[in-house]
Structures are given as C-alpha cells and as structure tokens.
Amino acid sequence: MKSSLEVKYRVGVIGCGRAGTGRARAFDLHPLCAVAAIADTDADNLALGCERFGVPGYNTWEEMFASEEIDIAMPVLPVRPNADAVVASAEAGVKAIFCEKPFTNSLADADRMVETCSSREVHIASGVMVSSHPDYQKAYELAASGEIGEVRRINLYENNAQGGCHGLNLARKFAAKTPVETVTGRVEGDPFSDYEEPYEEGDTGFGGVGGTIRFANGIECFSSFGDVPWRGIEVVGTRGVIYNRNNTSLGLTLLKAEGEGPVKGVQDLTVVEGVFEEHSEEPRGFDDEGWMDPGPNMREIVRALVEALEAGVELPVTTGDDLRHALEIALALRESHRRGSDVSLPLEDRSLVMYPQKMRWYYKKDLHGKEWYAEQMAKARRA
Numbered sequence: 513m514k515s516s517l518e519v520k521y522r523v524g525v526i527g528c529g530r531a532g533t534g535r536a537r538a539f540d541l542h543p544l545c546a547v548a549a550i551a552d553t554d555a556d557n558l559a560l561g562c563e564r565f566g567v568p569g570y571n572t573w574e575e576m577f578a579s580e581e582i583d584i585a586m587p588v589l590p591v592r593p594n595a596d597a598v599v600a601s602a603e604a605g606v607k608a609i610f611c612e613k614p615f616t617n618s619l620a621d622a623d624r625m626v627e628t629c630s631s632r633e634v635h636i637a638s639g640v641m642v643s644s645h646p647d648y649q650k651a652y653e654l655a656a657s658g659e660i661g662e663v664r665r666i667n668l669y670e671n672n673a674q675g676g677c678h679g680l681n682l683a684r685k686f687a688a689k690t691p692v693e694t695v696t697g698r699v700e701g702d703p704f705s706d707y708e709e710p711y712e713e714g715d716t717g718f719g720g721v722g723g724t725i726r727f728a729n730g731i732e733c734f735s736s737f738g739d740v741p742w743r744g745i746e747v748v749g750t751r752g753v754i755y756n757r758n759n760t761s762l763g764l765t766l767l768k769a770e771g772e773g774p775v776k777g778v779q780d781l782t783v784v785e786g787v788f789e790e791h792s793e794e795p796r797g798f799d800d801e802g803w804m805d806p807g808p809n810m811r812e813i814v815r816a817l818v819e820a821l822e823a824g825v826e827l828p829v830t831t832g833d834d835l836r837h838a839l840e841i842a843l844a845l846r847e848s849h850r851r852g853s854d855v856s857l858p859l860e861d862r863s864l865v866m867y868p869q870k871m872r873w874y875y876k877k878d879l880h881g882k883e884w885y886a887e888q889m890a891k892a893r894r895a
C-alpha cells in the first residue's frame with residue numbers, strides 16, 4: 513500500500529467489471545499511481561471493486577467527479593457509453609485518460625472525444641492491444657528509419673472488425689501515420705447494413721471490411737478478409753519485410769537483405785534473430801498478492817501515460833486519435849462499396865457509424881447472465 517505522499521496520480525475507474533478490474537490493477541502497480549475511486553452502475557461490481565481496491569465507490573461518473581480529485585480517468589465500459597464517459601472525464605479536469613477499445617461506433621463521437629481531450633491537453637490512450645507493445649513501437653521505428661529499405665506495401669489479413677482497431681490501426685502506424693488519400697473498399701455482406709453481425713435490430717450484417725488503402729507517402733495497403741488461416745500483417749520494403757502472422761499478439765519477424773546486392777525476392781532476405789520477443793501461449797500468472805498479471809500491453813500503456821504526464825512527451829502507445837483514424841478508414845472502405853467508387857479522406861460525413869459486435873456494445877451481464885459474469889469477475893484474483 514502506497515502512502516498518499518507517494519501517490520502523484522489518483523486514478524478514477526469508470527467500469528470496474530470483467531476487463532476494468534485488471535486494467536485498474538495495472539495503474540495500482542505503478543509507483544506514482546493509485547486507484548482512488550470507482551464509478552460503476554452495477555452494485556455488485558461496485559461493491560467488489562471497492563473491497564478489492566479499498567476505495568470509495570459511486571453509482572455514476574458524475575458523482576465520482578463531484579466528490580473526488582481525479583488525475584487519470586479509466587473508462588473500461590461497454591462501448592455504448594464510452595464517448596460520454598471520455599468527454600465527461602476531460603471536462604471534469606483529468607490530465608489523462610485510458611479508454612478501452614473499440615473507442616466508439618461513431619465518427620462524430622470520435623471527433624467529440626478527441627477534440628475535447630486535445631483542447632484541454634488531456635492525453636488519451638485507448639485499447640489494450642499489441643499495437644502499444646514496445647516490440648511494435650520498435651517495429652514502427654525500424655520501418656520509418658529505412659531498416660527494410662523504403663516501405664512500399666502493407667498486406668493485411670484481417671476482417672477489420674471493431675472499427676479497424678487492430679489491423680487498420682497497425683497499417684497506419686507502419687505507414688508513419690501518413691494521411692490516407694483514397695480507398696477502394698469491399699465488404700463481405702450487405703454494405704448498407706450498419707451491423708457487423710446480425711443484431712436482433714438489424715436485418716443483415718456487413719461482415720468483413722477490406723480493400724486498398726493509399727497513403728499520401730505512396731505506401732499502398734491491401735487488406736483482405738478472405739478465408740486465410742491467420743490474421744496478420746506484412747510490411748514490405750525494398751530491402752526487407754517485417755511480418756507477424758497474428759494481429760493481436762506478439763511474434764514479429766524481421767527479414768533483411770544482407771549487403772548491398774539487389775533484392776529480387778524473399779530468397780535474398782535473411783531472418784534477423786533477437787530483435788523481437790517470441791509469441792507465447794503461456795497463460796498470464798498471478799502475483800504475490802494473488803492478482804492476475806495485467807500483461808505487457810497494459811503495463812506499457814500505464815508507463816507511457818505517466819511518462820507523458822511527467823515529461824510532456826507524446827504517447828507512443830495507441831491513442832484515441834489513432835482509433836478515430838482507424839474507424840474512419842474502415843468506414844471509408846464500406847462507403848466505397850456503397851458508392852461503387854473510390855473514396856477520399858477525410859470523410860465529410862461525420863454522422864457515419866460502424867457498430868462493434870453486440871457483446872462489446874452492451875453490458876455483458878445483460879447478455880450472458882449473472883452466473884457467467886460472476887465467474888468472469890472471479891478470474892482477476894487467484895481463488
């Protein structure tokens with residue numbers, strides 16, 4: 513337990529549920545941070561969170577902000593309330609926010625979230641994903657610094673669900689966050705459906721989203737949702753390749769040409785060992801206090817947010833603005849199919865929406881029942 517003198521950043525948890533508990537633990541583990549209060553609309557989750565962290569609880573984020581000085585807000589919620597929670601946190605005067613992904617379903621809400629934060633100089637990180645892992649940060653730098661020659665092409669094997677927060681976000685980062693000029697897109701199902709899978713409210717789903725994405729620096733990304741047995745990325749340069757056969761876990765590989773000779777194919781490239789960590793299937797363990805390890809991506813997000821606050825540096829992890837761009841690219845790909853033509857970015861119509869899967873949009877206890885939810889909540893601590 514830290515003394516109040518050691519705690520520089522008081523963390524306000526908004527949603528201490530299935531995912532929020534472990535994310536909150538990651539902040540508690542940082543020497544300068546401590547969970548200070550919890551807001552949750554579910555009385556059971558609130559009581560359990562307050563007991564686990566030894567902090568006061570509130571039924572709404574409004575009540576929490578009215579009663580507590582919060583430096584870092586952590587909305588880890590069903591996606592539906594994300595936009596209001598992020599905007600309310602920034603308006604309440606927090607210095608930094610971590611919000612889970614998908615960020616939101618709507619471009620107008622993404623604009624509102626990002627602009628409210630940036631106008632108040634509030635840092636916002638979003639989503640516990642490999643895109644924030646130090647290995648990926650290293651890989652973006654290697655690509656940008658010419659380690660694989662000039663990056664020309666990015667191949668994505670992805671259905672780009674969740675508003676493109678995995679694959680499209682990675683592609684944009686490997687393209688040095690250069691603006692997208694145009695896209696030519698296709699979707700798997702009905703392009704006029706708002707839904708990625710058939711909600712009861714919708715007739716059809718549009719399924720996978722893919723196509724060609726042209727960045728202003730000349731890099732072209734081809735994103736295919738076809739039936740391949742992996743979901744990965746290849747960043748192809750004139751003198752090498754960086755790839756991973758998985759867009760949600762570690763396992764990057766760097767292939768490079770040795771010497772100065774011409775590169776006519778992969779036969780001229782050699783794997784460079786020891787650059788990246790290997791993917792491990794080992795389940796995350798529990799620490800001495802019985803808490804499940806929050807994992808390297810979340811630990812890195814907390815480290816980066818604190819460094820941004822301490823040193824004023826930009827966030828190297830995935831931000832709210834990154835996920836706004838990923839959502840915009842996914843929407844543009846679907847718009848292209850709808851219109852039967854190329855689509856230029858930025859999208860003028862900010863009212864466009866793309867819903868995540870039902871189980872991410874709604875509260876999971878309402879979908880899966882009390883018993884299932886209680887089992888999930890128990891997983892954060894060793895029995």
Ligand SMILES: NC(=O)c1ccc[n+]([C@@H]2O[C@H](COP(=O)([O-])OP(=O)(O)OC[C@H]3O[C@@H](n4cnc5c(N)ncnc54)[C@H](O)[C@@H]3O)[C@@H](O)[C@H]2O)c1
Binds near residue numbers: 591
């Ligand atoms: N990055 C990842 O790998 C990963 C993994 C799991 C979940 N997630 C994301 O994390 C988010 C949360 O997931 P979850 O499984 O914990 O969701 P969940 O449905 O279990 O809900 C989380 C908590 O939010 C609370 N809540 C709902 N509405 C609220 C409101 N208006 N105010 C305050 N509290 C409210 C619920 O009571 C619950 O305690 C989702 O967006 C999900 O997509 C990401």
